[in-house]
Amino acid sequence: MPDVTETHKGASTSTNGTVVKLDRGFPLVRCCDGAHVRCEHATSLEKNERVRAVIGDDVEVFLPEGHDKGVIVAIAKRRTSFVRRDPAERTSHQVLAANFDLVIIAEPIVGLNRNRLERELVLAHQTGADVAVVLTKADLAQDEQEAQNVCEQVRALAGRSVGVCAMSLEDGESIQAVRDLIGDGRVAVLIGKSGVGKSSLVNVLAEAEVQGVGAVRDRDGKGRHTTVDRVMVELPGGGCVVDMPGVRGLGMWDADEGLGAAFADVDELAQSCRFRDCKHIDEPGCAVREAVEAGELAQARLDSYRSLAAEIQSVRERRDEARRLRGEKASDRKKRKR
Ligand code: GDP
Ligand code: ZN
Numbered sequence: 149m150p151d152v153t154e155t156h157k158g159a160s161t162s163t164n165g166t167v168v169k170l171d172r173g174f175p176l177v178r179c180c181d182g183a184h185v186r187c188e189h190a191t192s193l194e195k196n197e198r199v200r201a202v203i204g205d206d207v208e209v210f211l212p213e214g215h216d217k218g219v220i221v222a223i224a225k226r227r228t229s230f231v232r233r234d235p236a237e238r239t240s241h242q243v244l245a246a247n248f249d250l251v252i253i254a255e256p257i258v259g260l261n262r263n264r265l266e267r268e269l270v271l272a273h274q275t276g277a278d279v280a281v282v283l284t285k286a287d288l289a290q291d292e293q294e295a296q297n298v299c300e301q302v303r304a305l306a307g308r309s310v311g312v313c314a315m316s317l318e319d320g321e322s323i324q325a326v327r328d329l330i331g332d333g334r335v336a337v338l339i340g341k342s343g344v345g346k347s348s349l350v351n352v353l354a355e356a357e358v359q360g361v362g363a364v365r366d367r368d369g370k371g372r373h374t375t376v377d378r379v380m381v382e383l384p385g386g387g388c389v390v391d392m393p394g395v396r397g398l399g400m401w402d403a404d405e406g407l408g409a410a411f412a413d414v415d416e417l418a419q420s421c422r423f424r425d426c427k428h429i430d431e432p433g434c435a436v437r438e439a440v441e442a443g444e445l446a447q448a449r450l451d452s453y454r455s456l457a458a459e460i461q462s463v464r465e466r467r468d469e470a471r472r473l474r475g476e477k478a479s480d481r482k483k484r485k486r
Pocket of ligand 2: 418421422426427428429431433434435436437
């Protein structure tokens with residue numbers, strides 16, 4: 149992909165484009181005529197801290213005459229978006245990517261972390277896109293049987309709507325399966341903890357060295373977080389993939405729908421609880437706890453559900469409280485002005 153800012157010649161114009169790269173510099177926008185332009189945000193957007201273009205955003209760009217940068221003047225409503233709680237600021241959120249069709253969750257086939265996977269599934273479902281799980285490093289499984297068992301467990305956990313496949317770098321067929329999952333003309337974002345093999349997967353899909361493998365990219369030498377490259381990589385067979393390195397924490401934000409989709413088994417049982425707002429803790433007539441007692445639902449599954457539900461609730465309460473305080477301060481300021 150060309151990464152040059154072509155100085156715009158001729159009269160000022162406006163165009164539409166997509167943010168295809170985010171790094172330390174200005175967002176790189178691919179304009180609808182195919183040109184790539186580094187862009188700054190218009191001051192009207194700058195004023196609002198929350199409004200920043202993210203990878204995948206469709207933007208309207210103003211190209212001032214003779215200027216080497218474009219100006220993002222508007223960001224289109226996002227079709228899908230990946231949102232998490234801001235790790236640095238408990239009462240705000242971060243959008244990590246927008247307008248993708250599929251979230252691919254990468255988890256290692258050996259040492260898969262169930263709790264992490266459940267968390268990833270909630271946030272992935274909440275985006276509004278399709279969800280798939282790719283189990284990486286399948287060659288490290290003891291044998292074929294073990295690999296298949298893990299796939300089956302993950303299928304059972306993730307539910308029917310989630311595609312699951314195992315892959316390893318040396319197995320061409322397994323890589324083709326990931327390509328098929330993405331599909332032609334679709335954009336996939338790749339999440340998963342560092343070291344799971346995301347960069348290797350992007351490189352093998354792209355048939356090029358687009359991402360450094362085994363590199364520590366989310367901290368600088370002093371242990372501080374740095375801005376990390378996020379780039380939309382076009383795949384030779386069609387489709388695009390966005391790696392999201394440096395996504396360390398996956399804190400819940402508004403994720404009620406995601407929770408319901410990721411825990412469809414619990415959600416379905418909950419339809420039969422006596423109280424519509426049953427928390428499945430100690431309410432009478434709780435069908436979910438009855439299912440646990442009858443051995444139809446694992447206690448660990450209910451524990452995960454409750455803990456994620458509680459996290460979503462407490463984040464919401466803290467955020468509402470922060471908003472209320474901000475609102476009070478604003479009205480105090482107004483009063484003082486009067
Ligand atoms: P990322 O941090 O998720 O981007 O992970 P990387 O792609 O940097 O990979 C981390 C390590 O896992 C590297 O040493 C890779 O060589 C190794 N790795 C990646 N894919 C596979 C695989 O399919 N099999 C095995 N055995 N190792 C892999
Ligand atoms: Zn209940």
